[in-house]
Amino acid sequence: MAGETRKELRNQLIYSVFVRNYSEEGTFEALRQDLDRIRALGTDMIWLMPVHPIGEVQRKGTLGSPYAIRDYRGINPEYGTMEDFIRLTDAIHEKGMRVIIDVVYNHTSPDSVLAKEHPEWFYRKPGGSFGNKTGDWWDVIDLDYNDRKLWDYQIETLCIWAKYVDGFRCDVASLVPLEFWLRARKEVSKIRTDAIWLAESVHGSFLVYNRSRKIPAWSDAELYQAFDMAYDYDIYDWYLGYLQGANSLRDYCIQVNRQEYTYPDNYVKARYLENHDQPRAHSLIPDERCLRNWTAFQFFQKGAAMLYAGQEKGCIHCPGLFDRDPVIWEGHGTGGTDLDLSPMIRTLAEMKKDPVLTDSTYHLEVLQNDIVAGIHIANRWRPDSADSFDGPAMIGIFPMRGESAVVDLEEIMAEGGVTLAAIVQDGRYENIVDGTSVEVTRGRICTDGRAVILRTQ
Numbered sequence: 001m002a003g004e005t006r007k008e009l010r011n012q013l014i015y016s017v018f019v020r021n022y023s024e025e026g027t028f029e030a031l032r033q034d035l036d037r038i039r040a041l042g043t044d045m046i047w048l049m050p051v052h053p054i055g056e057v058q059r060k061g062t063l064g065s066p067y068a069i070r071d072y073r074g075i076n077p078e079y080g081t082m083e084d085f086i087r088l089t090d091a092i093h094e095k096g097m098r099v100i101i102d103v104v105y106n107h108t109s110p111d112s113v114l115a116k117e118h119p120e121w122f123y124r125k126p127g128g129s130f131g132n133k134t135g136d137w138w139d140v141i142d143l144d145y146n147d148r149k150l151w152d153y154q155i156e157t158l159c160i161w162a163k164y165v166d167g168f169r170c171d172v173a174s175l176v177p178l179e180f181w182l183r184a185r186k187e188v189s190k191i192r193t194d195a196i197w198l199a200e201s202v203h204g205s206f207l208v209y210n211r212s213r214k215i216p217a218w219s220d221a222e223l224y225q226a227f228d229m230a231y232d233y234d235i236y237d238w239y240l241g242y243l244q245g246a247n248s249l250r251d252y253c254i255q256v257n258r259q260e261y262t263y264p265d266n267y268v269k270a271r272y273l274e275n276h277d278q279p280r281a282h283s284l285i286p287d288e289r290c291l292r293n294w295t296a297f298q299f300f301q302k303g304a305a306m307l308y309a310g311q312e313k314g315c316i317h318c319p320g321l322f323d324r325d326p327v328i329w330e331g332h333g334t335g336g337t338d339l340d341l342s343p344m345i346r347t348l349a350e351m352k353k354d355p356v357l358t359d360s361t362y363h364l365e366v367l368q369n370d371i372v373a374g375i376h377i378a379n380r381w382r383p384d385s386a387d388s389f390d391g392p393a394m395i396g397i398f399p400m401r402g403e404s405a406v407v408d409l410e411e412i413m414a415e416g417g418v419t420l421a422a423i424v425q426d427g428r429y430e431n432i433v434d435g436t437s438v439e440v441t442r443g444r445i446c447t448d449g450r451a452v453i454l455r456t457q
Contacts, residue, residue, distance in 0.1 A: 002185065002197070005228040007358050009196070009268045012304040013349045015043040018066070018276055019051065019079045021319040021326050022309055028080040028088040039095045041312060041342060042349020045196070046092055047169050049276065050102040051076055051085060055109020058139045061322025066102075067171060068109040068139045072157045089164045098166035100196055105154055106175045107132055107140035114153075115141065121150040133175075133215055145177045154180070155187045162188050167196030173227065174202045174218045175210065181226035198270060199227040204234060221263060229268040229304060235259070236278070243284045249400060253364040253372060256301070260362055260415075269303030274311055276321065282314040282332060288339060289402040289449055295341060296433050296451035299348035300374055300396045302362040307345070314339035344433070351432050356394045356455065363415045371405055371447075372398040375414040375423070393423050397445060397452040409443045429454040 015038055023030035038046065050066040053074045060068070063078070075082045092099045108114055110130060114121055123142040125131035130141040143150060158168065173181065181197075188195050201220045210217035220230045232239075238252035259269065273281035273294055285291045291314065299305050310319075314332040319325040333339035351357075360376035367373055374396040397407055409420035421443035431438045432453040438445060445452060 014306040028084040057111040100167040104171040162191040169198040173199035201230040250366040272306040293451040
């Protein structure tokens with residue numbers, strides 16, 4: 001694990017923005033005008049998807065993918081000028097947020113600056129022509145990191161941007177040499193000591209596929225040596241599989257629990273229900289109550305919460321990457337009425353700052369009717385025995401079918417052989433999710449189908 005990684009990153013809310021489709025204008029300035037609304041959600045960090053010029057050769061769609069970058073050191077003129085970009089980053093900082101930008105270092109567009117000036121830095125197919133190792137990415141060509149001069153150029157580029165931004169979200173980080181990332185982190189720290197590094201780690205199947213073809217690919221456990229946070233793709237297939245009926249909710253929760261003993265003590269996951277490469281959560285979870293329960297669960301999970309712009313409005317359509325396709329901000333509720341999760345997200349973002357969620361032992365269990373019971377036990381405390389407990393904790397009850405139930409806390413085990421009944425004493429508690437009063441009687445909690453999150457002490 002990166003030695004400097006702070007567990008406090010688990011308390012963060014990251015808001016992802018694709019500038020082209022965030023607004024009708026699709027500009028830095030239009031985004032700047034909306035920063036107060038983004039900040040009001042409880043956002044700590046804005047992640048800007050690639051802001052660089054896009055290649056014109058072999059473009060996908062009419063405008064091209066933002067991940068087919070032509071010039072790592074330039075600004076996409078669609079969005080504005082370099083001055084507009086700096087004005088945006090300054091405004092983000094003034095409003096108490098940080099900003100990270102996308103780094104796409106596995107490949108460039110075929111007509112990139114580097115392809116023209118340094119063709120020796122690129123992967124070659126058996127016939128000698130440029131190409132890539134992932135067939136459906138036909139709009140890009142892969143870089144070849146065997147040449148250390150490429151390393152120098154790429155790291156110098158990161159140091160240039162580190163003067164303006166607080167860190168980097170690194171696209172398909174698993175396919176770029178780990179040693180490069182380690183050196184990049186060290187060099188960037190001389191410019192920005194507290195730079196944030198978020199890895200787009202990959203699906204397990206993609207990892208195995210690349211390794212089977214003798215293509216080096218790094219697992220989450222390996223990437224954590226250089227990165228502070230990693231994607232949730234190691235368990236995403238089970239989340240999606242549950243929603244699509246391919247596996248059980250228990251299968252998914254087993255994978256979440258596995259993370260607790262697979263990764264280092266200070267591991268940080270970027271927890272999401274959707275992103276620009278995956279379906280919108282509301283398209284997968286059409287019932288509003290269930291969507292709210294999953295949203296509460298997302299923030300309850302161990303790690304940073306990551307929203308994709310429009311998620312707070314329950315958007316169903318995921319904007320395309322290759323054309324103008326602005327977010328539709330209204331009309332996503334039942335019968336076309338507006339759905340606004342913003343007040344709930346604001347409350348959950350405040351909850352996310354709780355120190356119990358910073359450093360805890362985390363565990364999930366699945367009850368009948370697909371109810372997830374989760375527990376965070378603060379790591380500075382330990383139970384004396386299986387039937388006594390002293391110290392702060394947070395528990396969550398999430399009915400993923402939205403059905404009412406009586407939950408017996410005595411039947412739910414946390415790590416260490418402690419039942420939730422030993423942690424949550426009888427009495428009245430505030431449900432952090434919606435501020436209502438919840439009563440625990442004889443070790444039982446009643447839920448009307450809505451999520452319940454309680455904090456002890």
